[in-house]
Amino acid sequence: LRVSDCYGPIPFSKIGTGSDFAVAYDDMPTLYNAMFEQLDLAIAGLKEAAGGGAVSSLLQEVDYIYQGDMNKWVKFANTLKLRMAMRLVNVEPQLAQRKAEEAVNDPAGVISDPSEAAWSTFIPGGNSFHKVNVLWNEGRVSADLTSYMNGYSDPRLPLYADPAPGSSSGEIVGARSGVFHYNILKSETTNYSYPKVTAQSKLLSISASESWFSRAEGALRGWNMGGTAESYYNNGIALSFEQYGVSGAEDYMADATSVPATYYDPSSANPWSGSLPRVTVKWDESASAEQKQERIIIQKWIANWTLGNEAWADLRRTGYPSLIPVAANLSGGVVDSAKGPQRMPYPQEEYTNNSTNVRNAVNTLLGGPDNMATKLWWAAKPNI
Secondary structure (H helix, E strand, O other), rough: OHHHHHHHHOOOOOOOOOOOOOOOOOOOOHHHHHHHHHHHHHHHHHHHHHOOOHHHHHHHOOOOOOOHHHHHHHHHHHHHHHEEEEEEHOOOHHHHHHHHHHHHHHHHHHHOOOOOOHOOOOOOOHHHHHHHHHHOOOOOOEHHHHHHHHHHHOOHHHHEEOOOOOOOOOOOEEEEOOOOOOOOOOOOOHOOOOOOOOOOOOOEEEOOHHHHHHHHHHOOOOOOOOOOOOHHHHHHHHHHHOOOOOOOOHHHHHOOOOOOOOOOOOOOOOOOOOOOOOOOOOOOOOOOHHHHHHHHHHHHHHHHHHHHHHHHHHHHHHHHOOOOOOOOOOOOOOOOOOOOOOOOOOOHHHHHHHHHHHHHHHHOOOOOOOOOOOOOOOOOOOOO
């Protein structure tokens, strides 16, 4: 799923039918059907394993997420099915509804509590975010995130990021996307905040709050999610606060006045005079369905801190959250700054080792040129 989210059509169902590297690609409807089929087989197998206690003890030492707890793996698999279902809401709404309802209404359930969230302790060489942002000094917390969270006075922000090294008042300041390219001096990075991460920090795969926000979106669409969009939206926020051990969720959810903050650039090199949408946190039952979805996705995005791949997928399929335009668009006019990158080009190794199949995929399956501007099949919502 992660590979397809980056590239689009990929080799999957036909693996094993060609040579080691020369494998035909699936179009994306075929790919999703194949992934759902294999996931359903995995769920059945995990349920069988959960019934025999010996399997848990055998896997305890080599399972870096659940230490052999098969019941939690079933919840993980159902939550992954729910995540996949949400990808398809704009292109296969009936399939999306069916798979989401299967996941949520399975007696085994989905991840619903922070104790069930999927955190991996498999971090050979150290946490990758720590490597890139701290050790290699190549990134900072985004201005988008700090603008929303500062505006909302979000108490989770100090757990996400450190104060900017150059700030005398302890402010948490993000950097605009596109700032750090070859002609930016390293000394200028002291104006912006590092993510709060260590080499030993665990890596998140799926949080409890994600499943609640997905269920909120499903309920908003009239699906049988077992409750209302409002209750699940609030559950998603509350569970995220609980995950980080932060109090104040009730006050945060009741805030009907705070809006994202105006961004300022402390270096003055990359200012932005625009403003983000004036969306508040408190649920508004009188709002339109589109406005409700925007609220859901904004809070899901905040709660999914470090799950950049998931945030990118939600942005491409819903258009939310609204983001600050990049400071420097180096795509040569290929990528629309207002929409951002839609995918990654296929690796050069595919053109070397699987040339016929990758070229066929680009010509007949992708729906556009092999560049970062071509939308994926499921990113079909109009006007984004």
